Amino acid sequence: xxACIITIGSExxxxxxxxxxxxxxxxxxAGYGVVAQKIVSIRDNELDICDAIxxxxxxxxxxxxxxGLGPTHDDITIESFKKVFQLNSRIDSNYIKEIEQxxxxxxxxxxxxxxxQAVVLDGADIxxxxxxxxxxxxxxxxxxxxxxxPGVPSEMYRMMDDIILxxxxxxxxxxxxxxxxxxxxxxxxxxxxxxxxxxxxxxxFDFSFLPSYKGVDFILKAIKENAELDKVAxxxxxxMSPYSFGYENDSFIEFIIGKLSENQFTISLAESCTGGxxxxxxxxxxxxxxxxxxxxxxxxNSIKVNQLNVSNEKLDRYxxxxxxxxKEMAQNVMHIFKSTIGLSITGIAGPLGESNNKDxxxxxxxxxxxxxxxxxxxxxxxxxxxxRKLSCYTALNMIRKVIEE
Amino acid sequence: xxACIITIGSExxxxxxxxxxxxxxxxxxAGYGVVAQKIVSIRDNELDICDAIxxxxxxxxxxxxxxGLGPTHDDITIESFKKVFQLNSRIDSNYIKEIEQxxxxxxxxxxxxxxxQAVVLDGADIxxxxxxxxxxxxxxxxxxxxxxxPGVPSEMYRMMDDIILxxxxxxxxxxxxxxxxxxxxxxxxxxxxxxxxxxxxxxxFDFSFLPSYKGVDFILKAIKENAELDKVAxxxxxxMSPYSFGYENDSFIEFIIGKLSENQFTISLAESCTGGxxxxxxxxxxxxxxxxxxxxxxxxNSIKVNQLNVSNEKLDRYxxxxxxxxKEMAQNVMHIFKSTIGLSITGIAGPLGESNNKDxxxxxxxxxxxxxxxxxxxxxxxxxxxxRKLSCYTALNMIRKVIEE
Numbered sequence: 001x002x003a004c005i006i007t008i009g010s011e012x013x014x015x016x017x018x019x020x021x022x023x024x025x026x027x028x029x030a031g032y033g034v035v036a037q038k039i040v041s042i043r044d045n046e047l048d049i050c051d052a053i054x055x056x057x058x059x060x061x062x063x064x065x066x067x068g069l070g071p072t073h074d075d076i077t078i079e080s081f082k083k084v085f086q087l088n089s090r091i092d093s094n095y096i097k098e099i100e101q102x103x104x105x106x107x108x109x110x111x112x113x114x115x116x117q118a119v120v121l122d123g124a125d126i127x128x129x130x131x132x133x134x135x136x137x138x139x140x141x142x143x144x145x146x147x148x149x150p151g152v153p154s155e156m157y158r159m160m161d162d163i164i165l166x167x168x169x170x171x172x173x174x175x176x177x178x179x180x181x182x183x184x185x186x187x188x189x190x191x192x193x194x195x196x197x198x199x200x201x202x203x204x205f206d207f208s209f210l211p212s213y214k215g216v217d218f219i220l221k222a223i224k225e226n227a228e229l230d231k232v233a234x235x236x237x238x239x240m241s242p243y244s245f246g247y248e249n250d251s252f253i254e255f256i257i258g259k260l261s262e263n264q265f266t267i268s269l270a271e272s273c274t275g276g277x278x279x280x281x282x283x284x285x286x287x288x289x290x291x292x293x294x295x296x297x298x299x300x301n302s303i304k305v306n307q308l309n310v311s312n313e314k315l316d317r318y319x320x321x322x323x324x325x326x327k328e329m330a331q332n333v334m335h336i337f338k339s340t341i342g343l344s345i346t347g348i349a350g351p352l353g354e355s356n357n358k359d360x361x362x363x364x365x366x367x368x369x370x371x372x373x374x375x376x377x378x379x380x381x382x383x384x385x386x387x388r389k390l391s392c393y394t395a396l397n398m399i400r401k402v403i404e405e
Numbered sequence: 406x407x408a409c410i411i412t413i414g415s416e417x418x419x420x421x422x423x424x425x426x427x428x429x430x431x432x433x434x435a436g437y438g439v440v441a442q443k444i445v446s447i448r449d450n451e452l453d454i455c456d457a458i459x460x461x462x463x464x465x466x467x468x469x470x471x472x473g474l475g476p477t478h479d480d481i482t483i484e485s486f487k488k489v490f491q492l493n494s495r496i497d498s499n500y501i502k503e504i505e506q507x508x509x510x511x512x513x514x515x516x517x518x519x520x521x522q523a524v525v526l527d528g529a530d531i532x533x534x535x536x537x538x539x540x541x542x543x544x545x546x547x548x549x550x551x552x553x554x555p556g557v558p559s560e561m562y563r564m565m566d567d568i569i570l571x572x573x574x575x576x577x578x579x580x581x582x583x584x585x586x587x588x589x590x591x592x593x594x595x596x597x598x599x600x601x602x603x604x605x606x607x608x609x610f611d612f613s614f615l616p617s618y619k620g621v622d623f624i625l626k627a628i629k630e631n632a633e634l635d636k637v638a639x640x641x642x643x644x645m646s647p648y649s650f651g652y653e654n655d656s657f658i659e660f661i662i663g664k665l666s667e668n669q670f671t672i673s674l675a676e677s678c679t680g681g682x683x684x685x686x687x688x689x690x691x692x693x694x695x696x697x698x699x700x701x702x703x704x705x706n707s708i709k710v711n712q713l714n715v716s717n718e719k720l721d722r723y724x725x726x727x728x729x730x731x732k733e734m735a736q737n738v739m740h741i742f743k744s745t746i747g748l749s750i751t752g753i754a755g756p757l758g759e760s761n762n763k764d765x766x767x768x769x770x771x772x773x774x775x776x777x778x779x780x781x782x783x784x785x786x787x788x789x790x791x792x793r794k795l796s797c798y799t800a801l802n803m804i805r806k807v808i809e810e
Contacts, residue, residue, distance in 0.1 A: 013441040015432020016615070016624070018425060022446070027420020036418040037453060041427070041444035048442060179421075188476045188516035208449070208479050210416050211557070219421070269681075269702065275688025276674075276681025279702040283680025286756050286789060294708040296701055297674065297684040303699040303742060307712075337708060351691050379510060382536050384691055386559055 001034045001170075004060040006052050008067035008077055009151055010043040021066045021156055028160060033173040034062060044068055049080035058142050062169070067151030069134035071113040077148060078119055078137070085141055088122040091115070099133050127163050129155055138168060176222035178233040182243040183215035183252045184397040190216050194239050201232055213389045214252060215243075242404060253281050256396050259403045260291040260341075267399070268337035269295030270308055270329035270344040272320065273363065278345065278392045293339045298329065308332045319358065321346050323375040326364035330375075334368045342368040343399065345391050350384040363391045367398050374398070406439045406575070409465040411457050413472035413482050414556055415448040426471045426561055433565055438578040439467060449473055454485035463547050467574070472556030474539035476518045482553060483524055483542070490546055493527040496520070504538050532568050534560055543573060581627040583638040587648040588620035588657045589802040595621050599644050606637055618794045619657060620648075647809065658686050661801050664808045665696040665746075672804070673742035674700030675713055675734035677725065677751040678768065683797045698744045703734065713737045724763070726751050728780040731769035735780075739773045747773040748804065750796050755789040768796045772803050779807075 005025050011017040019041050026036040037060065042048040049068070056063045068077030082089055095118040096110075103110040117133050120126060127136030127147070132155040137148040147164055149156045182190060187209050191198075198207055204227035210217040220236060222229045237244045245255045260267060269278055275297055282292040296307045301320055304310040310328045318324040326346050334342025347363030361382055366375035378394060380387045410430050416422040424446050431441040442465065447453040454473070461468045473482030487494055500523040501515075508515040522538050525531060532541030532552070537560040542553040552569055554561045587595060592614050596603075603612055609632035615622040625641060627634045642649045650660045665672060674683055680702055687697040701712045706725055709715040715733045723729040731751050739747025752768030766787055771780035783799060785792045 012428075013431050013444065014435050015428055016613075018423075018428045019444075020423060023417075023420055023423045026418050030419050037448065037450075038457075039418065039424075039444075039446040043442065045442075052443075177419075186513065186516075188519050189513065191477050191518060192516050208415055209475070209477050210421065211475070217421075219416075271681070271684075273688070274685070275693075275697070276676070276684025276700060276702060277688070279676075279681025279704075280679070280685045283678070283682070283702075283704060283754075283793075284790070286754070288680075289704055292680070292704055294702040294704040294712070295681060296712070297681060297688075297699040299684075299688060299694055299697055299699040307699070307701075307741070336712070349688075349691070381510070383559065385689070386536075388688075 001032075001061045002037045003029055003034050003062040003064060004038045004040065004056045005036060006056070006063065006065045007039070007041045007151070008044060008049060008065065009041075010045075010074065012041045012067075013043050021151065021153060024153070024157065025064050025066075025160065028165060029062070029064075029169065031172050031175060032165065032169045034169065044074040044076060046076055046080050046083070049077060050084050053081060053084045053146075057144050060144060063144055063146045065146065065148045066156055069117070069136075069148065069150045071111065071116050071133070075116070078121070081137070081139075081146070081148060082121060085139070087124070087139075089119050090122070092118045092120045092126075095120075095135070102133055127159055130158055130162070131155055136164075138164075176227070176229060178220050178229060179248050180218045180220065180233060180237050180240060180244055181215060181246045181248075181250055181252070182218065182240055183245055183393065184400070185216065185240075185243040187211040187216045190218065190240065190243065194218075194236060197236060197239050204228075205232065213386060214393055245400075251285075252393070252396060254285055256399055256403075257282070257285055257288055257291055259400065263340075263403060265340040265403065266291050266293050267341040267343060268293045268333045268339040270333040270342065271295060271297050272299060272304070272329070272344070272346040273349040274345045274388050274391050275299055277388055278343075278395060281392055281396075293337045295337075296333060304329065308336070321348055321358055321362060321364060323364050323366065323377060326366035327368070327373050327375050330366035330368040331373050340369065341399065341402070343395055345395055347378075347387070347391060349387045349391075361387050363387065363394075365391065365395050365398055367395075367402055369402055374402070406437075406466045407442045408434055408439050408467040408469060409443045409445065409461045410441060411461070411468065411470045412444070412446045412556070413449060413454060413470065414446075415450075415479070417446045417472075418448050426556065426558060429558070429562065430469050430471075430565065433570060434467070434469075434574065436577050436580060437570065437574045439574065449479045449481060451481055451485050451488070454482060455489050458486060458489045458551075462549050465549060468549055468551045470551065470553045471561055474522070474541075474553065474555045476516070476521050476538070480521070483526070486542070486544075486551070486553060487526060490544070492529070492544075494524050495527070497523045497525045497531075500525075500540070507538055532564050535563055535567070536560055541568075543569070581632075581634060583625045583634060584653050585623045585625065585638060585642050585645060585649055586620060586651045586653075586655055586657070587623065587645055588650055588798065589805070590621065590645075590648040592616040592621045595623065595645065595648065599623075599641060602641060602644050609633075610637065618791060619798055650805075656690075657798070657801060659690055661804055661808075662687070662690055662693055662696055664805065668808060670745040670808065671696050671698050672746040672748060673698045673738045673744040675703055675709075675738040675747065675749040676700060677703050677709070677734070677749070678754040679750045679793050679796050680704055682793055683748075683750065683800060686797055686801075698742045700742075701738060709734065713741070726753055726763055726767060726769060728769050728771070728782060731771035732773070732778050732780050735771035735773040736778050745774065746804065746807070748800055750800055752783075752792070752796060754792045754796075766792050768792065768799075770796065770800050770803055772800075772807055774807055779803075 022039040125138040134150040204224040206221040329344035330342040350360035361380040427444040505515040530543040539555040611626040734749035735747040755765035766785040
């Protein structure tokens with residue numbers, strides 16, 4: 001069973017609004033064994049809408065259409081659909097009364113144009129809208145089943161969840177894929193690492209890699225019914241060690257917090273170029289206070305000196321972006337905050353470099369733990385935003401490594 | 406000039422990833438007078454890719470394709486494109502050396518599969534990728550111009566901004582709409598405030614409101630050719646005062662930094678529940694060091710006592726989430742960091758509340774300035790993420806108010 005999703009609305013094609021309906025629908029129908037093969041977004045234009053609908057006939061089992069059901073002049077989805085299949089229509093006068101009632105509870109007289117929303121197509125089912133005035137449509141033509149829904153996400157969600165998924169799509173299936181999450185390894189290197197295992201299982205599984213600045217996700221999809229998904233997922237997980245840290249929605253920061261907690265370690269931060277970003281990432285997680293003691297955002301040199309006791313001599317001699325200063329920051333924040341681990345990040349985020357010909361993207365990350373202190377130098381060489389993001393995730397990988405060793 | 410956007414990646418069709426590239430591209434090309442007519446998302450499947458590309462030939466002036474340029478087995482965009490137009494290809498051995506170099510600066514030996522990224526299509530232009538290994542492609546067939554770019558947003562942005570838009574698309578046009586940005590006022594209240602002005606100009610303009618946690622954007626779109634866009638935009642801007650702070654891509658944090666800088670004020674932060682988030686927001690902006698001195702992430706009570714000299718007595722008596730403690734934090738961080746303004750945020754971000762029956766979403770924000778210190782109490786009553794975001798943006802609104810008064 002395959003599907004096509006058509007989202008209609010000029011605001012989706014001029015950069016005003018991001019289409020989030022499609023992703024939501026694809027995820028939902030996947031749980032019913034329906035594979036979305038195509039997503040199409042088009043403007044409120046009759047020709048474009050008719051074309052997009054016509055192209056799907058007999059190519060897809062399910063066609064989900066959202067948007068263009070409002071009462072105003074640019075809402076023409078129903079009219080266009082009617083043209084494609086040459087359907088007759090009538091006005092549902094009972095529904096006009098219902099809409100009037102929906103407005104009355106808000107103390108508003110129904111604007112006349114809302115009568116458009118009472119159009120009913122011959123041969124089609126009506127899908128109720130419990131929280132809005134735009135009703136949905138179900139229509140079958142040949143082998144294709146069409147659903148038309150409002151573009152307002154909350155209204156569309158309700159129609160799908162309450163009516164369409166349980167009554168028209170079938171039964172929920174057991175999902176036949178697993179996501180293995182990794183951090184600290186590049187996509188191509190990860191692929192090399194599991195090359196043999198992929199060859200071994202290529203008859204029963206599809207594989208894909210999803211890289212982001214946070215790490216690489218590996219998706220294992222069973223394509224044979226008897227494929228041993230969980231067992232094979234565990235094999236891949238082991239092969240990816242020590243970079244694999246979890247499955248599905250597990251997050252790396254939660255993994256790190258868990259590791260710190262297991263070992264009864266606490267951590268404090270001295271952030272310069274990341275300016276509080278890593279602290280933000282820790283505190284995104286409820287309960288992080290168990291391991292995260294806090295930090296100093298030492299954006300200016302005077303704060304490094306006064307709050308973190310970094311020596312003026314080192315700052316003068318090596319500059320704020322140096323391994324010497326990074327180490328002092330990490331060690332001192334550990335002592336001042338009485339935490340097990342002290343971590344510092346100092347670098348040049350960009351877009352402009354600093355003195356001493358140091359390049360944008362140059363970052364030192366130091367980690368102090370008991371009486372050792374390691375410091376690594378990186379040159380991310382990206383834009384400000386990415387240099388900062390990568391600094392944070394690289395720091396988390398350093399924390400992981402130290403804990404595991 | 407019209408355009409079609411094709412985004413390729415199975416992760417876009419199974420609910421794993423949200424396609425944000427399309428919206429970004431449509432917005433950019435609109436500034437060059439190019440109208441996006443269709444957005445299509447498809448899986449990493451040769452047949453689907455070939456179909457989608459073939460359907461665009463001679464129908465669109467520009468076709469922007471993203472995704473599927475990575476080094477692994479599921480990256481088949483170039484191969485598919487080659488099939489559609491029956492192109493020959495060769496390996497660019499110089500580029501292999503370049504990729505090797507890109508890996509070397511990160512102390513990694515290039516995995517062999519990255520050689521795939523050195524394929525060059527006959528008759529096509531290469532588009533350089535300054536921040537990644539996947540190069541782009543430009544190819545013209547009949548009246549259609551095709552651009553293939555990586556799916557990684559940051560890499561795609563650079564290619565579009567640096568190379569494609571200036572060299573291949575033409576000249577930027579005057580946009581016939583303006584966005585007025587506001588902060589600190591709700592959508593419905595803003596709408597009321599400018600009701601009369603909207604009635605007055607409704608023949609020449611379309612209006613829309615785009616609310617987010619950062620504030621409400623108001624979009625003014627000229628629908629008549631002789632509409633005096635800039636003049637009317639200024640009228641709306643004045644009417645929205647003191648909430649309007651800029652136009653188009655102006656950001657509120659840059660506005661605040663500008664205001665601080667104008668007045669030669671500096672600021673330091675004492676963040677509890679936001680854990681560094683507000684510091685991160687300040688330091689997102691290059692040059693923020695001029696006004697932002699740094700901060701203390703005082704996530705645990707001991708840090709509040711030891712780093713910010715908050716009295717144990719007050720902590721015991723009123724709790725960490727109280728106006729008394731918030732005020733001490735703000736005043737003390739101002740003194741310790743020797744800044745003009747000290748700002749503190751302490752609250753219960755959630756999902757769980759703390760002692761004393763204080764509710765999730767309860768937040769105190771205090772601002773110290775010279776010898777005054779104001780503190781406001783909020784109950785955002787949302788989820789952790791939104792409670793934290795709103796805390797930061799509410800704090801920025803408090804800073805604005807103090808500076809302007």
